[in-house]
Amino acid sequence: MQRVAITHVAQSPGVESKENLHDFTYQVNREVLDKAGLKRADVGCIISSSADIFHSGLSCANAFDWDGIGAFMKEGSRAEESAMSFIYACFRVLSGHFDTVLVTAAIKGSENPDNDAITPFYGDPFYLRPVGMNESVVAAMQMRQYMDRYGITEEQCAKVVVKNRGNALFNPYTHIRKRVSLEDVMSSDRIYDPLKALECAPKSDGVVSVLIASEDKAKKLTDKPVWLSGYGCSLDHFIPGDRNLLDGQLQAAAGRAYEMAGISDPRKAIDVAEVCEPYAFQELLWCEQLGFCKEGEGGKLIDSGITQMDGSLPVNPSGGVLAMNPYTSRGLYRIAEAALQLKGQAGEHQVGKKVKTALAHSTHGFGGQCHSVVILSA
Amino acid sequence: MGRAVAVIGTGQTKHGRRPDVSYPDMVREVIMVALEDAGITLKDVDGVVHGTMPSMMEGVSSTHLYFAEAIGAVGKPIMKVETCGSTGQSIAHCGFFWVASGMADIVLVVGSEKMNEGDSQATMTTVFDPYFQRVFAAGAPGTFTMQCMEWMYRFKIPEDKGREAAAMVSVSNHDNAMDNPYAHIRMKVTMDDVKNSRIVTYPVRLLDVCPSSDGACAVIFASEEKAKKICKKPAWIKGVGFRGEESFFGESDKSIWPSATEAAQEAYRQAGIKDPLKELDVAEIYNPFTYQEMIFCECFGFCPRGEAPDYVLKGTFKKGGELPCCPSGGTLCTNPIGATGLIRLAETVLQVTGKAGARQVEGAKIALSHAMGGVDQFNGVTIVSSNL
Incomplete structure (x- = not known):
């Protein structure tokens, strides 16, 4: 089978x-x-990722983006969420039709209302929206269940913020670069009990571009290609009440990615992970479902220090979504950051250990309705 | 180049006003039809591609989440692709590339729209940027009318000749829709009916314009190996092309419409087509406006620039003509936007597999389908053939 790599x-x-x-x-x-x-003319195809009207004020936002992403009169398309755009670009290269594809995700969160004002539109207008469901409300319910079922503490969840915001200090490309203490997080406003203000991601501007290429082309363009070795995605039921919020589709998505990459023990095989955690506790829950620890042991995982920048499995060395949340672009940011770690080009937030395999994760929808997992290797 | 990809099944709802079903129920209806047509079950499907026109039409953001159960995507990989009016072709292209990449063997592609529950002109106005263009945008007809006036002026087409040819396009599409059980508008119209219908935006009249329809379409793509195993008569994808222009409407020359022209040329190049008028057996053009169908015929190389009205008037694109266009009645008679481009593809699949019933073009083997989107900005083209 043809191989595909991120070059830049x-x-x-x-x-x-x-x-x-x-x-x-x-x-x-x-x-x-x-x-x-x-040059623009050398690129085979351009795939964009952009929000729908609720996050951009523009319907068919790719129509407006088309000029800026360099797609004028070029072969191209758009997928809504940026991890999807990345994988669509990979399809195009793997199909043999294109040698290079440029994927760009763009959003200006600063020009839009708060996420909590926009995410109710994920809900249908009949059942979910009238009762005030938004992404944070569902996350709070999910967090409560998670703590109740497994005895995870609020402090353990808050520690994720301290870690990720600490990592963000070393990343010049992230949004919020300000250290917070455990006390700061614990004493911040309870937005939706038990969720606290500092445990929720901000709203950010963010453009990220990833150039991908076929095997032959990638080797010509760079001496450090980053190969796609695994991909998995899975979609859950729509109504949060119809699902088990603590056992959604992430295991299925990760399972597909691991199978494709030939990984049987992710805890050992993955050197660094960029996980999409718009809410602090979700990093712990997602880590469990990605197989980094046993079910219910997400709290112990953060306590152990393994996921710290200098740990044996650093999670979100970039600072993650808690430090920067360009809504639809955030998945491609995770992929780009994982690629930088593999290339050894992450600068001050390059992890201490040698990185051979990295995982990038993206999620959207209430309580993680849709998950995508991408495995990259050097 | 890549793996060969076939369409092994298609499904359409009965299009029109569908107050009898909820939106998710309507989408579910169509995937069941497509699965039955292909003779497979949801278990056989490796991935699902979904798209609508912009989600403001639904009033729900990220519609693939809302339709998770309806499109049969629970527990499956999903792709949400959306490029405005051209969504139908773009989701088809995604299904094609997914299978061609080898990362899936069978992909279900679903497009849908329930236009009667939304405000389509208000939605389309939000495609324009909020600073310069939106303030004078008047939905779709304003834009398309400027284009048709520009085209007639540029090629010195006398207005009454353009009017006559556009009326004939309308009559021919409405006649064709009588043969299509899925079509929304099924009524006979005469040349006089068209020419005397009320003005929408001069010179475009009511019978020059498509309706707002509820409807959905599903198409199932499969790898060569699977297609040969499952399907007696697959339709093979021979070429795909998609191009887009600037977001500012005034910056490009819509009378020669570069994106439509080059999207078709890209698809022709892949399919090895040099003389489309001779080589194609049937075309399903995205024609929400009669005048636009003529511009498209020129862009796709069916006739020289500025001569489409002559070709229309001598019957080249009518049923029984040299290259029948829109034997389904086209977008002019049925337009559930997010599904429309996919319906065009599904109709060409039915034609080249001999399953088009009363609207069958005898002996059709190779066909073009198309969709247009954005502020007159995007064009996507797909060529299908009965031969691998």
Whole structure:
């Protein structure tokens, strides 16, 4: 089978952008092509990821993005969520039709209302929306269940914020770069009990571009290609009440990715993970379901220090979504960060250990309705 | 180049006003039809691709989440692809590339829209950027009318000749829809009916314009190996092309519509088609407006620029003509937007597999389907053939 690799990545700086969306997107897009020494005309195909109207004020946002992502009169398409865009780009290369595909995810969260004002639109207008469901409310219910069932403590959940926000201090491309203590997190406002303000992701601007290429082309473009070795995705039932919020589809998604990558013991095989944790406790829950620890032992995992930057399985060395949440772009940020770790180009937040295999995860929908897992290897 | 990919099953709902079913029920209805047509069950499906027009039409964001059960995607990998009006072709292309990549053997592609529960013109106005274009956007007809005026002016087509040809396009599509049990608008219209119907945006009249329909379409893609095992008469994907222009409507020349032209050329190149008028047996064009169908015929190389009205008037694109366009009655008679581009593909599949019933074009072997989207910005084309 044909292989596909990430050759170069570029990200926008974490600060709120003063540029308009066209220019904001163009700059990052231009940067990744410059790194690869390619011109727009050399790229086979362009795939974008952009939010729907609820996160952007634009319907068919790719229509507006088209100029900035360099797609004028080029073969291209758009998938809504950015991990999907990445994998769609991989399909296109693996099909043999294209040597290079540029994937760009763009969003300006700073120009939109709070996430809690937008995520109710995930809900249907008949049952979920009228009772006030939004992403944070469902997360709070999920967190309560998680603590009740497995005896996970609020402190253990809060520790994830301390870790990730601490890591973010070393990442110039992330949004919130301010250290917080356990006390800060524990004493922050309870937004939806037991969820506290500092345990929720911010709302950020973010453009990230990833250039992917076929095996032959990748070897010509870079001496450090990052190979796609596994991919899995799975979708859960729509109504949160119809599912087990503590045992959703992540295991299925991860299982598919591990099978494709030939991984039987993820705890040993994965060197670093970038996990999508818009709510602090979710990092612990997702780590369990990714097979990094046993069921119900997410609390022990964070206590053990294994997932710290210098631990044996660093999770979110970039600072994760808790430090930067460009809503639809966040999945591709995880993939880009995992690629940088494999290339040894993560700068100050490069983990201490040698990285041969990395995992990137993305989720969207209430309580993790849809999960995608990508395994990358050096 | 990659693996060969076939369509092994298609399904359509009865399109039109569907107050009899909820939106998810309507989507479920269509996937069951497609699965039955292919002779497989949901268990055989490796992945699902879903798309609608923008989610403002649904009033629900990320519609693949809402339709998880309806599209049969629970526990399966899902792709949500959306490119405005061209969504139907874009989701088909995603299904094609997914199978061609070797990462799935059977992919179910579903497009849907329940336009009567939303406000389609208000939704389309939000496709325009909020600063410059939205303030004077008047939904779809305003944009498309400017385009048709530009086209007639550019090629010095006398207005009455353009009017006559557009009326004939309308009559021909409405006649064709009488043969299509799935079509929304099924009524005979005369040239005079079209020419005397009320003005929507001059010179476009009511019978030059598509309806707002409820409807869904599902198409099942399979690898060569699976297709040969499962399906007696698969339709093979021979070429796919998609192009887009600037987001600012005024910056490109819509009278020669580069994105439509190059999307078709890309698909022709892959399919080895040099003279589309001779080589294609049937075309399903995304024609929400009669005048646009003529512009598309020129962009797709069916006739020289500026001469589409002549070809229409001599019957080239009518049923029984040299290259029948839209034997289904086209978008002009049925337009559930998110499904429409996929319906075009499904109709060409029915044609090349000889399953199109009363609207069958005799001996059709190779066919073009198409969809258009954005602010007159995107065009996607797919070529299918009865031969591998």
